[in-house]
Amino acid sequence: MSTKNVSAGLAGNVSLGHELSVHRLGFGAMRLTGEGIWGPPKDRKSALAVLRRAVELDVNFMDTADSYGPNVSEDLIAEALFPYPRGLVIATKGGWNRPGPNQWTHDASPIHLREAVESSLKRLRLDCIDVYQLHTPDPVVSFEASVETLAQLQNEGKIRLIALSNVTREHIERARKIAPIVSVQNRYSFADREWDYVVDYCESNGIAFIPWFPLGAGRLAGEVLNEIGRAHGISANQIALAWLLRRSPIMLPIPGTSSVEHLEQNVAAASLQLSREEYERLAEVPELFSSR
Numbered sequence: 001m002s003t004k005n006v007s008a009g010l011a012g013n014v015s016l017g018h019e020l021s022v023h024r025l026g027f028g029a030m031r032l033t034g035e036g037i038w039g040p041p042k043d044r045k046s047a048l049a050v051l052r053r054a055v056e057l058d059v060n061f062m063d064t065a066d067s068y069g070p071n072v073s074e075d076l077i078a079e080a081l082f083p084y085p086r087g088l089v090i091a092t093k094g095g096w097n098r099p100g101p102n103q104w105t106h107d108a109s110p111i112h113l114r115e116a117v118e119s120s121l122k123r124l125r126l127d128c129i130d131v132y133q134l135h136t137p138d139p140v141v142s143f144e145a146s147v148e149t150l151a152q153l154q155n156e157g158k159i160r161l162i163a164l165s166n167v168t169r170e171h172i173e174r175a176r177k178i179a180p181i182v183s184v185q186n187r188y189s190f191a192d193r194e195w196d197y198v199v200d201y202c203e204s205n206g207i208a209f210i211p212w213f214p215l216g217a218g219r220l221a222g223e224v225l226n227e228i229g230r231a232h233g234i235s236a237n238q239i240a241l242a243w244l245l246r247r248s249p250i251m252l253p254i255p256g257t258s259s260v261e262h263l264e265q266n267v268a269a270a271s272l273q274l275s276r277e278e279y280e281r282l283a284e285v286p287e288l289f290s291s292r
């Protein structure tokens with residue numbers, strides 16, 4: 001594949017709180033860590049190369065979290081890219097910890113979030129984090145207390161913009177009473193549409209929506225993707241990304257990969273146009289699942 005005309009900029013831009021504007025195809029840096037999102041990557045040089053290549057391909061939005069590794073993903077971003085190119089937005093997260101391979105524990109308490117922000121600032125070598133996302137609401141901590149802590153850190157100049165992840169519309173509305181919310185990151189793809197109503201809410205309110213696990217899943221989804229992909233002479237993953245980009249102008253996919261080749265394929269999806277019929281066929285996949 002020639003990558004001469006591949007640029008994340010071809011997906012257009014999305015605004016983050018009317019303060020920052022980023023290309024609508026970003027990069028998710030979770031897959032750069034070791035297996036089970038734990039420990040260092042098998043091949044450090046190649047992980048650093050993926051990050052540098054993403055910037056060369058005009059990716060200017062990178063998603064990470066303190067828990068990826070833990071710490072590994074943020075460390076790699078700083079090692080590969082610091083001093084950061086102008087316009088690169090790093091969006092990290094806190095409040096969901098990684099105590100071991102494939103394990104998650106909640107801690108979105110004010111004390112922990114404060115420590116988490118300070119640690120991410122150090123690892124990323126920043127004075128202020130452009131976008132800080134509450135990774136997920138903590139069932140034993142008041143949601144308001146978590147968001148208020150982020151608002152305080154914003155007032156102190158440690159966070160520029162506040163964002164949420166793994167939330168309902170109700171959470172977003174409650175958070176917006178405390179501070180402006182610039183993006184919401186939930187699991188979403190053409191085949192996985194539980195959060196359709198949150199995408200619609202974000203679109204109506206000028207909030208960017210960041211779908212995680214954007215490449216879709218399932219055998220039936222795969223069959224439809226492969227068929228449309230063959231017609232365009234491109235891969236199923238590229239079709240899944242093109243569907244997301246067409247779904248809404250506030251959509252900001254962050255496909256994750258540890259491979260430069262896959263990265264180049266994913267960014268190439270920025271310029272793909274699905275026909276209305278192809279878009280709608282993919283949009284019907286969840287209904288086909290439920291009727292089988």
Ligand SMILES: NC(=O)c1ccc[n+]([C@@H]2O[C@H](COP(=O)([O-])OP(=O)(O)OC[C@H]3O[C@@H](n4cnc5c(N)ncnc54)[C@H](OP(=O)(O)O)[C@@H]3O)[C@@H](O)[C@H]2O)c1
Nearest residue numbers: 028029030031063165212213214215255256257258262265
């Ligand atoms: N907020 C949250 O709770 C949450 C949860 C999960 C993820 N995330 C974020 O969302 C990002 C994306 O999610 P994700 O990594 O779970 O899902 P994804 O991007 O849908 O899928 C990643 C998987 O697809 C493979 N892949 C990527 N591009 C490919 C290509 N062109 N061809 C073939 N295989 C390809 C990757 O393997 P290779 O490495 O072999 O390419 C990897 O196994 C993460 O990096 C992370 O930043 C957030």
